[in-house]
Amino acid sequence: MIKADKIWLDGKLVAFEDAKVHALTHALHYGMGVFEGIRAYRGADGRPAVFRLREHVQRLFDSAHIVLMEIPYSVEQLEQACVETLKANKLDAGYLRPLAFFGAGALGVGAVNPVQVMVAAWPWGAYLSEEGMKRGIRAKVSSFTRMHVNVNMVRAKISGQYVNSFLATREAALSGFDEAILLDTEGYVAEGAGENIFIVKNGVLQTPPLSSPVLAGITRDTVLRIARDLGIPVREEKFTRDTMYLADELFMTGTAAEVTPVREVDGRRIGKGEPGPVVKKVQETFFRAVRGEEQRYREWLTAY
Ligand SMILES: Cc1ncc(COP(=O)(O)O)c(C=O)c1O
Incomplete structure (x- = not known):
């Protein structure tokens, strides 16, 4: 407790x-x-x-x-x-x-x-484990679907909406996976049970747009800014489940999950099955930013 x-x-x-x-x-x-x-x-x-x-x-x-x-x-x-x-x-x-x-x-x-x-x-350490943070986690596409934008208010963090996340998370855990990935009602990849999702293909970073049923994650926004500053091309565009299987790299972002690489989805190895160069660079910059080691991101910090 x-x-x-x-x-x-x-x-x-x-x-x-x-x-x-x-x-x-x-x-x-x-x-x-x-x-x-x-x-x-x-x-x-x-x-x-x-x-x-x-x-x-x-x-x-x-x-x-x-x-x-x-x-x-x-x-x-x-x-x-x-x-x-x-x-x-x-x-x-x-x-x-x-x-x-x-x-x-x-x-x-x-x-x-x-x-x-x-x-x-x-106090709270790595949400998806220290090991997951270093080696990448194993995720499962959920049998539960992310709520349609007209069923719930995806832009809001409403307690009751987390029944959807709970069901997906428990299902993934009971099936032996670290986290769930939810598709939207059209079948496109939406987000993790408590994280936004990113793929990297041929050096381009891609994440579902905010018109998808995803939370407008603050870590998502942080990563988009960091990627642009690092000169990594970024696209906010929907992608399918098989595109995700074929990604060179895959990672999840969230306040709890921070920047967590995903090394496997539904039994398919992602890229080389270990964190790739883009996620490693983004992760490193993210942790430098939160610890005040990057002058240009100091405005994000409220010292106390
Ligand atoms: C469903 C969902 N998506 C994405 C996120 C990531 O949002 P943030 O980066 O603002 O924590 C969270 C966590 O708050 C979440 O619960």
């Missing part, structure tokens, strides 16, 4: 044991919460910083807007809450989880209950 000293709940830091909600919390029944996953890193100079804090908190507000939820704090207040939570837990690196949700009150599906907000923080 995750353990922390303090959790920020509804405007104040409370002891871990006191961060409780009522059993009739609307979000518990219908998944009506919006959340973020944010990482803080210890810089190369020893100073900790949150990576792309403003963009994450802004996305939380965007998700809330999409689900007609009024967050009773400002962007600045929630940024402050994130930093305070890291400090209160004496974390110089770790994972932050802000969540805004409809609390207890009425229990009709469309009830508009008071909005509660929490921020937790804890």
Whole structure:
């Protein structure tokens, strides 16, 4: 179980044991919460910083807007809450989880209950394992499909939408794979259960466009910027499952997964079956950026 000293709940830091909600919390029944996953890193100079804090908190507000939820704090207040939570837990690196949700009150599906907000923080290493980060993971195309854009709101990180990710992740794990890859309703590759996806073919980097049912990942955006700065040609275009099998390189990006190479999909070796030159370069630059070793990306860091 995750353990922390303090959790920020509804405007104040409370002891871990006191961060409780009522059993009739609307979000518990219908998944009506919006959340973020944010990482803080210890810089190369020893100073900790949150990576792309403003963009994450802004996305939380965007998700809330999409689900007609009024967050009773400002962007600045929630940024402050994130930093305070890291400090209160004496974390110089770790994972932050802000969540805004409809609390207890009425229990009709469309009830508009008071909005509660929490921020937790804890230490978290490589989401898809240290070994996966170095050698690449094995993934499986899921039998579950990524939600159609008119079924759910793919631009938002809504708690209930993660049933789709849960089912795909559990299926992949039960089949002996590290992660699931979901196709869209037309059969094109969409994204991982909690990550965006990239292929490399003949030196060109490609990822599904934001018109596909994918989250507008902040790490996706980071990688696109890094690739362009490294002079790697980039295309935001759909691709099929077999194109993915034939890729020279394949990798996934996300706040939790960071930049994780994929060495095998559905029993097909990808490229040479190990991380290739493009993903290695992107991964190295990404980790330099988050640790403040790249001057041009310093603007992404909020030191604390
Ligand atoms: C479904 C899904 N896609 C992609 C991502 C990657 O987004 P980000 O890089 O902003 O963490 C996540 C993680 O938040 C996710 O849950």
